[in-house]
Amino acid sequence: MAEMGLVDIHHSVVETEATNRGYERGLIELAERGTDIVVMDADLASSSGTTEFRKRFPERFMDIGLCEQDMIGTAAGLALAGKCVFVTTHGMLAAGKAWDIIRSTICYGSLNVNICGADAGLSAGGAGGSRQSLEDIAVMRTLPGMTVVVPVDSVEAKKATMAAARIPGPVYLRFAASRVPIVTTNMTPFTVGQAAVYRQGGDATILASGVMVYQALKAARLLEDENTSVRVVNCHTVKPLDHAIVNRAAVETGALVTAEEGSTVGGLGGAVAEGLAQASRPTPLKIVGIGDRFGESGEHEDLLTHFGLTPRAIAGAVREVISRKRAPGVPNEGTRSAV
């Protein structure tokens, strides 16, 4: 997979960085290039990654205070006046508190507002369950016209930010506040709506988003030692999902695992299941995620382990779907609904 320009995570020291930082670099580059952007934040600039932008482009920045709903509404007005707007707040405040305004004003009006859920997933860490956004992908994905992107690392986060500016309608970008492994490089291709195969394999496919792409690549490596060949796909765009690549994986490898840092209700796993169930051939599927529950306090890395978002857990899921593939028609005791 040399053409993907990926970091060799198995043989080199893997660098880490918060994906929020990639967002910040993307915004700065957009402004430097003269794109007519306005960046808004709701009193979260110190962690969301807009502090440097504010310093360099004060005329393009606006801190609305703790008024997430008004921020989205004001962004709608700015977009109506021709601006490309990026609004920034905690994932759960954007996707949760401001959901109605995103729905009724931004999406219904097809406005050019990019909503950035910073500190999303479990990356709010110590803040615990009330501030960790695990349902944001699901609730954003239901909105007509919304594009949903979960970048794998800070390098991809910058590319996604810059790509969002070119998409005329609304985009939800999901970022992490804590350091996550850098898997891609500037050379790695990235196109919104096109999933990318990061590793070839024929026995099963792991479809992953965000930090789980790294965990999936590690899982594939573990399984390689068992002579199991696993394909790994970066599904950074959860909506519109690249159904072509998912269906090809289903046909060619016959067993799928999805892996995401979020609820197992309605996220990437849900999107894959919706498509797969309507495709021509039934394919065993296992959804790896946090389940139907809230998070809790802890370091990000410890939380990933606590909630089973590890290479080992993903590898276990792969073994399970492969066994179901080999015994078609037999219900598997271990495969209960994720819900």
Next chain:
Amino acid sequence: MASTPIELRDITRVVRRDVLTMLLEAGSGHAGGSLSAVDVLVALYWQVMNVRPERPGWESRDRFVLSKAHASPALYSVLARRGYFDVRDLLTFRKLKSKLQGFPDMHKTPGIDASVGSPGQGLSIANGIAIAAKRAGVAFRVYCLMGDGEAHEGQVWEAAMTAAHHNLDNVCAIIDRNMMMGDGSTEEIVALSPLADKWRTFNWFVIEADGHDIERLLAAFSQASSVKGRPTLVLARTVKGKGVPFMEGKAEWHDRKLTEELYEEAMKALS
């Protein structure tokens, strides 16, 4: 548009009749809050706002956001009578494939500057347009018509702070203070009074006016446009269902279905 207050009063009668006809045809919709807003809308679209109905997208136009989106029949009639689209389209209100959706849709209706629907969201949108105008150094004004019941929504007060903080003197909000909401009197459900004082405390310039007195409204909007450094609220005291005696001041006419008999009676009152 040079129109005398007497001519404008004639137009308000035409608009009120349109509203009733639309609601009868549609079989649903909001009479009370549409009729209370008619005089404000007529004053704005015939006299106050700088608009060109033949060019709805004209960049220098004043903008209008109908935050009390359920008053759409009144706005649609005003837009049609002002020449934005054919008056006959009014009869398609709320019907399948109509350009006149139950709540305004900017992609379907010429002259609608922002899609609205969920209560309490319009002022934020108006602020955003006004901020962009200020930053671009363009002089158009942004008008936003809100209902009084809408002031229960927290977002309204977030937006009120934003407009004042950013000195948005190009924003003019209007509250259609008809004292009624869907379930009854605003003061009985959750009291809003003293509403003018609330807005003054939020650093707005507040003008109180009889919302059915065209001359007084014109004077209020004229005064509003001369206020510098802060946004203006025109608190328009109105009567829900204005112009139709059996609807006036009755909360039940928020969205009650109009029958043929009552329609005839209402049209007689407005003849």
